[in-house]
Every structure is written in structure tokens, then in C-alpha cells.
Amino acid sequence: MNALSDYKGQEPAWCPGCGNFPILETLKTALFELGMESHQFTIVSGIGQAAKLPHYLKCNTFNGLHGRALPPATGMRLVNHEMPVIVTSGDGDCYGEGGNHLIHAIRRNINVTLLVHDNQIYGLTKGQASPTTTEGVVTKTQPFGANASELNPISLAIGLDCSFVARGYAADSVFLKSIIKEAITHKGFALVDILQPCVTFNKLNTYSWYKERVYHLDETYNPYDRAEAFKLAIKPPDKIPTGIIYKNNKLTFEERISILKESPLVKQGFSLKTTLKELDTFY
Amino acid sequence: MNALSDYKGQEPAWCPGCGNFPILETLKTALFELGMESHQFTIVSGIGQAAKLPHYLKCNTFNGLHGRALPPATGMRLVNHEMPVIVTSGDGDCYGEGGNHLIHAIRRNINVTLLVHDNQIYGLTKGQASPTTTEGVVTKTQPFGANASELNPISLAIGLDCSFVARGYAADSVFLKSIIKEAITHKGFALVDILQPCVTFNKLNTYSWYKERVYHLDETYNPYDRAEAFKLAIKPPDKIPTGIIYKNNKLTFEERISILKESPLVKQGFSLKTTLKELDTFY
């Protein structure tokens, strides 16, 4: 790898001013600084604005179905646990359609880095409420307002004892970069919920709205205390902490599968001959 | 309603000694004591051993698909919020296949009582690991052992700020009955995770295993403190608290939908004539 520009992919089709732009640039820088070349990692995504990211960043890409990024990411890791896998997802993609996979990816503690571009809205489909949309917001498909409480991905993940739980803010590039780098190098499932302004459809959670609320967790904060992390996570959202909120050092899923000890599955050979003896077991 | 025997349904097809029997009897007693007659409530279930329950207890029944009990329960409540709805589910049904619906039913705070017969195993399909199976247990479909951490439904639900979160134990009928009664009368989504021995497939979490660990939360415990409840929920499982672990008094989903204020949807009439004027809006 030589230059940051080597990551340049297709021209983004996002709206001018979209919070996805700084996320894309930050991710590129993080990868660059980690020395990961385009062919050395894979980005898996679902469908949504965030999910388009791998087209805009040169890399191995599995841009699959809406809500279904984590299962292929898991499959990929299980057959090749030397391949770093990053998932870029949206709040609808990950917490709505894909909610069940999130729960179980956390349980598995598969070593995948999940970046949720959380714009608190369905962007690509034009402005419906997402699971993180603030209660009460009225949209065309929420004629009575978003009547469900907004999902708190941080407390959910801590509730599931997720191995790495962080929150970042799209416009806070330097800090976000440090979080993303830690998430990528963390051994285990890492969730980074990234607050992302959607300038077109989310008129509530704007750049200035976030700016007033977002703050950094400082060095004194201990992310290893689960109960304290939970307390922080459920505080009223007038001030929004960013940084690594919780982490632990569980074994990864890949580490717990004995047959993966020696080498990744994809590198283990096969010959039909070695299997012929199985026929004998049926006599 | 006259007698407990009025709830008698089909002959259960459960194994002799199964923990589902006391749950069934306890539920009947709770309903009886609450004065709810068979036609006055509905039980919705998915597929699994627990899901067979409504056939064994005379009532309005929607025995739907595996993992999909909560959506029809929600649909039912939305069109008739005068109808109490109870869901009987299994750990696979509810936390595995149905995990996404659980998250969002909690977010909606739909006024449904969810009883999860948590036998920490897939019973009906013959003994595969469920999301609550203890890490490491080997089964035919877990040849490398259950490698994911077991799901903690209590901390998950508290993480989602579920309106009512309780744990009961199948063989502890009197206490379980009191929990179920409170869950049914609670206004909002109520999750009761019921520890249920499966005498056929779960050789680890047996009656005696539970007996050694289960204890009652006493009056001094304050279920309204979310952070404390979380602490309790994540304690190591050498001692298992039962009782109401967390609750809050949020508005229910039904209450937040303006058009349901006056009467349940199913009682609101319809006449084609009143809609004819809509044609004019297209000129």
C-alpha cells in the first residue's frame, strides 16, 4: 500500500453534505494507517445508503441483501479467519430488518467490525422512521408518529455482553478514526454506532443538534465495567457520550472452533479419495 | 366462568414429567383467579413444545408459525385492544427464530404478556442447542459444542427498557402464578422467562439443578430501578433470582395511537358510502 488514494472507488451517489462522506473518508484513513491494503480485507454490507460504501472504497465487497450483512460476514470469517471483515450498515438495515442477526452475531462474538451509520431514519427509501428515530416523529408511514420507543443500540449491546461497544460521531473525524481503528484491531465482535446526519430526511438530528450534545469519554473512563457502562448508556440523551463505552476480552467464535486452529478452512485442501472410506461405515 | 376445569383442552402430547405441565396448570389457575373466561382472552403461539399450550387450554387460539407469535399478537391487539393477549413461546421460538420481533415488540410496548418456556434446548426438534443453551454443550448439530455465549433474556430485555421483566420457575407454581398474574394485569409488554426442565433432552438443567439455584426476590427488592435490575440480571448464575426483576410504567403502544382512543378498531363500523368523497380529491 502506498497512498490513501489507492482506496478510491466509485463516485458516491450520496446527497451533498451527507454524513456518510466523512465516515467514508475516516474509514479510508483508518485502514490506511492500519496498513490494510484493498485486497487484504473485505467489506460486507446490506442495502441502504451506508451499505453503498464498499462501492466507494476499493476492497473485496459483498454487498448483499437489506438487513443481511452479518450472516455472510460470519460465513466469510468462518471459512477464512485471517481475513478482516468490516460490515457497514444503517440503522434500519442493522437494527430493523437485521435485528435478529445482530443479537446472534454478538452472542457468537464473531470477529467482525460492525459500523452502523445511524442517521435515525431510512434514507434510501425516502424518510421513513427507523428503529432509532426519536419517538413521536411523524412521517408518511408513521401517520400517528413513531410510536415505539427509539432503540438504544448501546444498552442493547451491553445487555448482550457485546465484546466491544462504541459510539462515534460522523463529523468528529479524528476521534471517530481512533474508535474505528480500535474496533478493527479488537479481537471479537465490535459494534460502532456512528451518529450520522442525514441532511435530506432527518431535520431533527442535524449537525448542530449533534454538536450541542456529543462529547468524548476521557481517559478516566473504564470501559471494562459492564454495570457502569450500562448506567452511562441509559442516561437521558441531552448529552451523548462518544468513545468506547464497553469492552471485554472473551474468546472469539473462530477461536472456539477446534478445526480452525491450524489454518483457515479455505486453505485446508480436499481430496475425494480420503473420503472413500466413509462408505465402509454403512456395512 | 365457574370452574378451573372449564379450561380443560386437548390431552397434552408432552413427555411425562415435562416442566410444561406445571406451567399449564399454573396458567390455568392464574386465569381462573383473574376471572378471565375462555372466550375473553386469546393465546397466540409459534411452534415448539410450549407453543402447543393453547391446544391444552380452552381459549381463542392463534397457533401460528415458528418464531412468529409476537407479530400476530401485535396485530390482534391493534385491532382489538380490549382483548387480553398472552403469548406462549419457547426459547428457540422467541429468542432464536423470533428474536427480531421480540426487540420490536418491547420497543412498541404492546400490551401483550409473553411467557417463554425456557428449557434451554430445542425440545420439539429433538435436542439441538437453543440461544439459552449453556456454552459448550455438545449436541448433534453442535458438533464443536454450543460456541456462542448463552443469551441472557433478562439483561437483554432490561437493555431494551422492557416494561415488565420477570423470571419464574416452572416447578415453583405458587410463586409463578403470582408472577403470571402480575404480568397479565401489567399495562404494557410483559416478558416472563420461565425456567422449564426438559426431562428428555436437557440433562444439565434438571429439576434438581434448578432447585439448588433458584431463589425468590423478596419485598425489599425494588424492580423500578433499571440500573440495579441490570446488575442483578448479569450476576453469575450460581444463584438464579426469580420474581419481577424490572418494570416501568410507560404508555402502551395502543394508548399512543389516537384513533384507538374511542373504541377498538374491530368495533368501528364501515360504510362504503362515507369513502366516496375521496374520489373528488383526484380532480
Add this chain to the structure above:
Amino acid sequence: MRESMDYTILIGGKAGQGLQTIGGVLARLFSRMGYHVFSHQDYMSRIRGGHNFYQLRFSDKEVSSSKKKAHIIVALDLTTIELHKEDLEENGIIIFDAQSVKQTFTGQEYLNVPFDKIAVENGGDKIMSNTAAIGAVLGMLRLEMTLLEEIIHTNLKKKGNDIINKNILTAKAGYQYAINECTQCSFAVSMPGKNGNMLIDTSQAVGLGSIMSGCKFYCGYPMTPSTAVMNYIGSKAQEYSIVVEQTEDEISSINMALGASYGGVRSMTGSSGGGFALMTEGVSLAGMMELPVVITLAQRPGPATGLPTRTEQGDLLFVLHSGHGEFPRVVFAPGNPEQGLYLTNKAFDLAEKYQIPAFIITDQYIADAQWTYESLDTNNLVYNDYRLRSSEGEEAESAYKRYSFSEGAVSPLAVPGDSKRLVVLDSDEHDEDGHMIEDAEMRTKMMQKRLFQKLPLIQQEIEAPFYFGGEKPDIVVTGWGSTYGIIKDAVMSLSKTQNIAMLHFSQIYPLPLYEHFDYLKILSEARITICVENNATGQFAYLMRAETGYKFTHNINHFDGRPFLLESLTGEINECIERL
């Protein structure tokens, strides 16, 4: 010149530039004036940028398709000029704002209208440049301004008088600019001299149809192009007391809709391709439980995410066979808003009458396309409450069996809580009471009731296909669903020189009985039969062959995500004729 007036206007630009507003206002304007209008949309899967267009045809005779060539092209950006200038009709004109497209064009066919400048000078804000464009188009056509003022009033009511007045001023200025500058404008606009027409698209028609059928519950998960139906119903939810709920996923949608149906109301859900795929298990559940539900499927090109904002008829066979196991269903595919309204009503009626899932298939093209009508017939709409809601006395009620054999194919469906009747539904095979069973005899009886007894009854309800042509046509052009309009326009124009007929199926499954109208005879006796489909494999032709054995002599298939256009379809039909 022309026999009748028939103009096409294309408005092109980037997503977010408001071309839908321009198109929408013009379409509404022309229909209010009493013209017949047909419009369709072409847009990319992005929110800003790219290239989109809105195409509108208006005429003093009925029009039901789009043409390739346009008389006026409103170019909001350079790309529009580059991409569409070849499609300009003779004497057609491209209007554009040289300053905003950052290039100028000269020549007979170009008219530079400084939209932005007009907007700033008259309205005080560039934001009104689209209003200037609308005014300019009217000016080019030498039409009156009064109706536009009315529309500005209605559309901007919420924004207050100041905004309204500024917009009117801007529109007038654009209008005047075109009157003065477009010396080459030679459009001969005949006055329709009639009352205003309705303007409606098929998503609205399906939404309207569901409201007029007493639908009380709609749930769905956003997915283009199916969301439009949800949006329409949502916009009326308060007024007609309809619960509209966005679910966490499509699996929840179908199951929640079934729960609502069980609860005793008419309920509906809808999606597109992948979202519908997730519903198929629930479709099978509806089949087993015998629960009424209406499902709309707005098709888009697959497989997988495909071309999410474009059009295709690629899911017919998937819908027909969706869900494991065997159970009856009805499948309708409206070819225009009128059919959309009628068939949605019929879907609700049959779903409840026979306790089955009923499908309405559209696609992006027909979902968005606007048509005009003098009025829509509502006399053919029905509303019957087929539920068992009366009270009978305790004993009779306790004898209630959800799946009783005693009433033949359709066992009365009671409403839980409404009486002492216990309503027991099971996804397993069950007995009359609704409790699960395993014996072969009961299984066979239930299959007979659910499937074989119902099928002939349902089939009797299906009406003849639309037929247009003589008794013994040489050529029959057949289609289904969204191709209704285009086939009609093509066949009408070809019928001047050919003994050609049109056959169109909107009630697709079960196929209509020959008793009503012997389409098989017509087809078998024709020399050339062409099945036109917007898919690759000819799915309707496959269905016809499977059901009737009949094989079309020709197939015309497009699968590029775009709708058929009149010139090219006519050309392709002609090729089939000539090839023989």
C-alpha cells in the same frame, strides 16, 4: 397535421431538482383542463443527483402509454439535453436555463428560459425556478394561466399568501417569457371543452380501493416501489380510522396482518421482490389457517436488489407458487388505475368470502403512471361483511367449530371475543375445531375442503379477460398487468391496417373459465399470437401453457428495467407480423 392533438412533455434533471413537482403540476393542470393525460416516471435509486425524468403525454383523445419522442423537453440539467435531444419530435423544443445548466445551445429547437433569474426577480428566491418552468411550458403551449393559479393556491395553502403570490408572479413571468421569446413555438392545442378529469396513479387507486373496501389495518416495511400504497393509506389513516403500522421486517408484516385479520378486520400488507420473498412462509400460513388477507406486490427488476426503482414483470410465477404446500389463492394484476380500484375491492371481497390470500401485482411503471378519467365507476364496488358476528346463545356458541365441514368449502369465521365462540386457528393440519391432528383421513378431508372444494367456486368469480378486436382476428396481442395501456395504444394504431386484436388478463389466477369468453378459441384460430411481457422468460406465456396447453406463436420480452414505449412496441409487433 395530426388527426388529434397528442403532445409529450419530458421533464429531466437530477434527483432533488423537483422535476416530479413540475411534472405533477403540469399533469394535474392538463387533466383539470379536461385533457387526457398519461405520465410515467424514470428515476434512479438515489436521493440527490443522477438523472431522472418524468414523461407526460396529453391529448384530446384517450392515451394510455408513453411515446419515445417528446414535443417539449424541460431540461433542468445538461445531462437531460445530452441524453434526450435525440428524442425530440419534429418541431419540438427543449427549454433550459443556460445559466444553471452552464452551457448554452442555439438553434430552432432550443429555448433558453432563465428560470432562476425569473424566480429571483419575481419571487425573490431561486427556489421558485420550477414554477417559472411550469409557467413557461404553459406559455409555449399558449394555454391559459387561470388553472395554474388555482393549483398554486391549493398546493401551497399551508405556506401562506406571500409564498402563493410570489409563485403566481413567477409563473406569470415564466409564461410571459415564453409567449414573447418562443417565436418558433407552433403547438396547436385544441381546447378539450369538457369538464376536468381525475388524475390518478395505480398506487393511489389500490390504496383508495383498500379504503373503499373497509380495510382497517395496513402494515408493511418500506420498499420501493411498494411504499406508495402505504403512503397513500397513511395519508388517510386518521380520517378513516385505519391503523397503519411500519413493521420491523416483512416477516412481521404478513404475520401481523394475519393477526389483525384474525382479530376481525380487513387487513392488508404489501412489498416488493425481496420483501415479498420473506413473506412467503406467512402466505402459506394464510392458506392453512384460511385467513383472509390482501397482499400487494409492486414488482421491480430482480434478482435480489436488482434495479430497485425500475420496472419489470418478473415475479408472476413466484407469486403463483409462493408458500410451501398447496392452497388456493387469487392473483390480480391491474393494467390501469381503474382496474386497480376495482380489483383491490374484488381482492378484499374474495379474500374474505373464501378465506384465502388475495394478491394484487403491480410494478414500478404502473404504480407510478398517472391516468385521467372523467370519473371512476363505483357502482361495481362491493362491501359484504362475511364474518360471523351475530350472537346465538351459549350452547350453540360453544358448539362452534372454526373449520366445520357442515357448510361446505367455507366454514364461518367468527370474531374472537365477539361471542362465546372460541376461534381456534392452527398452522398444523387440524380438525374441525382447529386443533392439531395427524391422521390421514382428517388430513385428506381438510385438503379437500380447503383446496378442491374452494377452487371451482373461486374460478367462477373470475371474469373474462379484456378483449378488443373482431370475431376472427388474424393477430392477437396478449398481455397481463401493466402492459394494458401500451398494448391498447399499439393495437389501436395497428388495427387501421391489420385484422388485429388485443387480449389482456388482469384477473390472472385462477385463469378465467372459457365459459365466460373463449379466449383459447380466439388464440388457437389466430395466425399470429404474441405474448408481450416485461420480463425475460415469458412467465404469463408459461402459465398459459401449463394451464391450457396453449403456446403463443411469438413472444416479445423486454427485461432492461424500462417500460415499453409506443413506437418500439408497435415496431416489434410489426416485426412479428412480417417475420411470418
Add this chain to the structure above:
Amino acid sequence: MRESMDYTILIGGKAGQGLQTIGGVLARLFSRMGYHVFSHQDYMSRIRGGHNFYQLRFSDKEVSSSKKKAHIIVALDLTTIELHKEDLEENGIIIFDAQSVKQTFTGQEYLNVPFDKIAVENGGDKIMSNTAAIGAVLGMLRLEMTLLEEIIHTNLKKKGNDIINKNILTAKAGYQYAINECTQCSFAVSMPGKNGNMLIDTSQAVGLGSIMSGCKFYCGYPMTPSTAVMNYIGSKAQEYSIVVEQTEDEISSINMALGASYGGVRSMTGSSGGGFALMTEGVSLAGMMELPVVITLAQRPGPATGLPTRTEQGDLLFVLHSGHGEFPRVVFAPGNPEQGLYLTNKAFDLAEKYQIPAFIITDQYIADAQWTYESLDTNNLVYNDYRLRSSEGEEAESAYKRYSFSEGAVSPLAVPGDSKRLVVLDSDEHDEDGHMIEDAEMRTKMMQKRLFQKLPLIQQEIEAPFYFGGEKPDIVVTGWGSTYGIIKDAVMSLSKTQNIAMLHFSQIYPLPLYEHFDYLKILSEARITICVENNATGQFAYLMRAETGYKFTHNINHFDGRPFLLESLTGEINECIERL
């Protein structure tokens, strides 16, 4: 008496009583002795109680179906006697333990063997009563005990010598009891005088096939009757280094399998009815991404949960059209374990060769049914690694295009991380690089490559259907999948008196080309053609008509969740013949 020896043993009892163990040991015993064995199972959806049975036929000639009538009924409970006594063959015998069924029966056809008592007296524990029963059956048949001792040794190795010896003692006592007491036993058991046979069911064969095809990843969610394949592969996972993962739901299964395939290994998933329905979106994804994956569908009666432990062929059309949009696939339905092994291997090969989803359809009946073979041919199995794994140098690698048009229908599929090639897959329509596009031209080209260019190549790979009969048969009995054995036995027996042939499809889609074998001609020239299906609507017949226009003269359909039995199918075929 009989031309050849052909005995049926039925073991009946409650779930949990161990009748599968008795049946399994007897089946293994007979096959080791060199007999031909066919067994099938009938069980309820419960873990304890109810009524289940295991039926086993053994003969000195090939057998491939079950008969209704049994020669020996081992009744572990009263219900078995009550339900099955009518099905006893002439001179057949019901053995039971009067004490444990709590009733006694007298008469020529009953033999009371005190299983429990024998077990307690010889083994010291009632738990061995099934061993006593096995011994007794051998005694009734006057077969040797040696092989049973061997089997007891192998099966109970882990339990230690004490348990083994007690079981052997118990078996011998049961044996001796029958020798002494069954004076009415008149079974004439010919010695096969050959080597032992293999005994295998089709779930095992499919699992074995996947292992022998280099499958390295299996994921699935438990669902009867599909779980057996997962169990088999799971039992070998350690030895052959296969990751076996139970997913949270079936949506995850198909998507995880695709992720694994993308990662560079052969991968597989499977389910039944409703679980498969949830996979259909992912099937479409495989189609769009052109990712190889093998999917097994073990059918059971639907709709919805249906009869979860029973059998049906009700999902053929659903599979054929599953997934939105249009893309190629292959569908195989093995009719016996031999075909199961071969077709699984072929599915893996074709899936990877053409980068498509390949399906293997079974059903509960064929999944559980055991067959014997002298040996299975492995010479017809292939393993080719079609992935692009070689290294080319940086420049060439950076020019790699996942969906390159330059190699025709199939673009080389590289392995991410294996070289500098970037492997870009997209669920949207895409260009050669794999990046999303919206233009009509690229869309059309991709559809042409993905669908139309591949289809004829795939079709060339499909082999002729199995045909058994003369050149000009009067009667042709046709079937697909699990009915292979029963049709074969029925047609063999009818061929003594009729000019009858059998036609069986296990490579179902695409249908075989006529070039290989003109089955259409055979059918068209026959007088009576019967399509036998274990479903209500005749799905294969529908497919045949859609694809070829051919309509069978007769259909035999069962849909009661039970397999066909020899006597009744033969009867029904005769009826068709007589009716004409």
C-alpha cells in the same frame, strides 16, 4: 409358496419406546446377512407417547418399497396391536409382551414373549427388553445369532463389556424363547449366501455426497425432516474439517452459506417447507451474485406447519420459482440413496461450474427410508475446483473483473484474499466489476450472460430420465423423486401382465433434452400415461405441461401425508388401466 423370499416386519409403539432401535438393528442385521432391505418410518410430531412405527422389508431379491401387509408385527404397546392387526399377512405373527401391554391375546397369530421379564432375568434391567425383542424376531425366523452379537458389540462398545454381555445374554434368551414357543412360526428364510450389504438412507447419502464433494461449510436451522442431513455432516465435521453451524434462523442460513461460498469454499444449507420459504430471498441473491450454493429441501406436508413429521411432494413448483426475478438453477430429486449420493455430488459440481444455486429435494419418506446396496459406485463422482486461485502478477490481478464478459457465460470466480484480485459482489444489477449500475444496456447484457447464456449449457448437463420398459409401451407410469422405488416395484410386478413402462425423473430442472432420450415420444405414443405424485395438484405434471405441452392421461395423487404402499399403488394403476 412365494417365488422369492419377501418378508415385512413392522415394529410399533409409542415415541420413546425405542422402536427405531429395534428396527435399525434388525435392518442392519439383515443387510449384513446379505439380504436386500427396505425400511421406512412413520412417526408423530411428539417426543414421547402417541403411535409410531418402523416398517422393514427384507428379501433375497431387490426391494425398493414398503408393503401394507406385515409378516411379523412387534407390538410394544396395545395400540400397535389394535391399529395393525388387520395388516397381518396370512400366517403372520404378532409378538408382544402381555405384561407390558396389559392385555393378552390368544390365537394362532399371537405370540406373547415376556420381553421385560427376559430382560430382567438375563440382563438385570428392563431397559434391555428391546434386545429381547430383537432376539425373539431372529428366533422366529430361525436365523443365526452370531451377527447380532457382533452388532451388539459394535453398538455398545462405549458402554463396556458388562453391558455388552448382558445384552447378548438377553438377546439369546429372547431368541431361545421364540425357538421354543413359536411353534406356529413357518417362515421360510432362504440364505442369501452373499457378502453383506450396505444399509443407508437418503439423508445419509446426501450428507455423504456433500462430504465427498468437498463441502466445507454447512449451516442450517433445525427442521424436521431436514435435520438428518445436518446431523450426519455434523457427525463427520471433526474428521473432515467441516464447519457446521446452527444459525439463528433460516434467513441467516442461506446468507451465511453464501458468505462462506464467497470466502472460497463449497457450502451448503438445507431446510424444510417454512424454513425454506424464508430462504427464498437469499436464493435470489445467489442468482444475482452468481454464487454457488447447494440447498437441500426435505419436503413435508404443508401448508404452514402442516404435518411436520410426515411426507409429501408438495413444494416442487415453489422451489422451481422460488426467489424474485429470473435466474438459472438446477433442481434434483433423488429417488433413492444411490441417486442421493450421485446427485449431491453433481449439484455441487454444477453449482460451482455455473455459479448457480443447486437444489436437492427429498421428502420425509425418502429421507428416512433405508435401502441396501452391495456397494455404491464412486467412479461417477467428480471433484473439480472451478475457482480462480492461481496467481498472475499484480497488473493482471488488478484488471480482474468478477463479472467479466470476456469468458462467455461463466466469469471466473476468484477467492478474496487469495491474490490481489478484488472480488466485488453486488445484489444490485452491476457491471463487469461488480459495481451497481442502472443503465438499460448493461442490465440487458448481464441478464443475457447470467440467464440466457448459461441455460443451454446447464441443460446439456442434465441426463436422461430413468426408463424401464420396452420400446413401445402401452402404459407409462411416470414419477419424480421419492416415488422411484415404489413405482419400480409396482411396474415390475405389473409388467408380467401388461406392456407397461416406468419413467422417472430425478434430474428435474431443467428437464432433460430429448436428444439424450426422447421421453416425450414414448409418452405421446403410449395409450395410458399416469403421473404418480405424493401431492394434491400434480406439480410435476404441471411442469411437464408448461415445459413440453404434454398432458398425462391419468394422475394418481395422494396427499394424506403417508407414502405410497405397494398394494395400493398397484391397485390404483390397475384402476387407471381398467377405466380406459
